[in-house]
Each structure stands twice: as structure tokens, then as C-alpha cells.
Amino acid sequence: MTKGDKMSKSNFIKFLVVSIILMFSILQVKVYSIELNAGLFYGYVSNFNEEAIAGYPHTEFHNGNILGLSIVIPIERGRGLELLVEKYEQQLVEWAESELDYGKLKSNPILLLFKYYTIPRQIKGLFFNFDIGAGVNVSSFEKGNFFKQFEQMLPDVAKWTMSTDASPIFEIGLGVGYFISKHVSVSFD
Numbered sequence: 001m002t003k004g005d006k007m008s009k010s011n012f013i014k015f016l017v018v019s020i021i022l023m024f025s026i027l028q029v030k031v032y033s034i035e036l037n038a039g040l041f042y043g044y045v046s047n048f049n050e051e052a053i054a055g056y057p058h059t060e061f062h063n064g065n066i067l068g069l070s071i072v073i074p075i076e077r078g079r080g081l082e083l084l085v086e087k088y089e090q091q092l093v094e095w096a097e098s099e100l101d102y103g104k105l106k107s108n109p110i111l112l113l114f115k116y117y118t119i120p121r122q123i124k125g126l127f128f129n130f131d132i133g134a135g136v137n138v139s140s141f142e143k144g145n146f147f148k149q150f151e152q153m154l155p156d157v158a159k160w161t162m163s164t165d166a167s168p169i170f171e172i173g174l175g176v177g178y179f180i181s182k183h184v185s186v187s188f189d
Contacts, residue, residue, distance in 0.1 A: 002167060006133060013037070020127045022126060031046075032049070035074055036073060037070075037071070037072040037073075037074065037080070038069070038070065038071050039070045039071075039072075039175050040067075040068070040069055040070075041066075041067070041068050041069075041070065042065065042066070042068075043065070043066050043068075043178075043189075044063060044064075044065060044066065045063060045064055045065070045066040045073070045088045046063040046089070047060065047061040047063065047090060051091055052093075052105075052189045053092075056094075058094055058095050059092065059093070059094050060092075060093055061090035061091065061092060061093070062090055062091040063090070063106060063118060064088050064089050064090040064091070064141075065089075066086055066087070066088040067083060067086070067087050067088070068085060068086035068087065069084075069085045069086075070082055070083070070085075072115055076170065077119065078117055078118060079114070079115065079116055079117075079123055080115045080117070081112070081113070081114060081115070082111075082112070082113040082115045082131060082133070083110075083112060083113075084109070084111040084112075084113060084135070085108070085109075085110050085111075086107075086108065086110075086111075087106075087107070087108050088106075088107055089104045089105065089106050090103055090105050090107075091103075091144075092104065092105060092141075092144070093102050100144075100146050101103075101144035101145040101146055102143075102146050102147065103141055103142050103143045103144035103145045103146075103147065103162070104141070104142045104144070104146050105139060105140075105141055105164075105167060106139060106140045106141070107137055107138075107139045108138045108139065108171055109135055109136070109137045109138075110135045110136055110137075110138070110139065111134065111135030111169065111171055112133050112134065112135055113131040113132060113133030113134050113171060113173075114131065114132055114133055115129060115130070115131040116130045116131070117129040117130075118127065120174070120184050123179065123181065123182050124178075124179050124181065125178070125179055126176070126178055127176070127178070127179060127185070128175065128176050128177075128186075129173075129174070129175045129176075129177070129186075129187075129189070130173070130174055130175075131171065131172070131173045132171065132172050132173075132177060133170075133177065134158070134168065134170045134171070135168075135169050135171070136166050136167065136168055136169065136170065137166065137167050137169045138166045139164040139165075139166070139167075140164055141162040141164055143160065143162060147160050147162075152153050155185070173189055174189070175187050175189035176188055
């Protein structure tokens, strides 16, 4: 990632403030007739990068689990504004070997999305969704035992500092799901 790709802390704060103002302005407009749709989800995330560390084609991130919270404010039937907060970790490996613990990339994307979704005619039924939006990914890297042990063996020589920066992200998503009951659904996004 080049210096131009990184989002500064001030731009990150500006994005968060604008997102919160936008969310609250919608809440104020529909304050008496608002219906929030909230969801907690757990799933699987995969990485499509060819290399985890730029210039090292034999490095990759192992797939990991994802946990998230979604709050949708319906604007009109089948359309809404979604605030999506996710958390996931991916282990850094070399040559697809996970025996060496290099560390974990911890990501926390925060997105504001416009969402279009179908609503089943009955209480139970199939639904589809489409979303598009942008946000910021706040990440950190946790050193694994490989780097920690190396630093302990050579304390005066080996010191690695691994830093990450918040970066802008964009999302286009599609999903399909099934309402089991009026308030519970299972989906694949």
C-alpha cells in the first residue's frame, strides 16, 4: 500500500461524523414511524489478494471468521440505509504453511450502504438483497510467536514494528436468504 492509499486520522474522523449526522438526520425525519432492522451475523471471510505482503508472492492470509452487526433504517418499502460494522482476523502465513505463527491481521470495517431488498409476501419466504456503499477499515497487526521469539533471541538487533493505517473501502454486495419466521432469517451474502 502506498502513502497515497492511506486514510488520515482526520479524514477518518470526518467520515465518521458525516455518517453519524446522516444516520441521525434520517432518524429525525422518520422519528415517529421508524422501523429499525438490526441483525447480528457470523460467517466466513476469504482473501483474494495474490500476496499478503507486497513484493512477497509466497505470503498469504488464511481465511477467517467474521462477526458483524447490521442496522438498517428503511427509507421506503424495499430500500434502506444500512450501517454495517464487522470484525475479523486473518493469520499471515508463508508458503501456505500455518505452523509458523507470523501474526494476525485484525480488521474492523465500518460501512454505510444503500440497500435494496425484496420482502416475502408471506411471513416465511425467499428474499434477495443488493447493497452498495463505502466506509473505512480500521486495522491492526498482532505479531505472532515467530517475530516475538526472534526479537527475544536478538534484542539489540531485531525489532519489528508492524503498523497499519485506516483505509477507505467500497462494497457492492448481493445476497439471498430465507425468512424462517417474521423476525428470523438465514442468508448468504
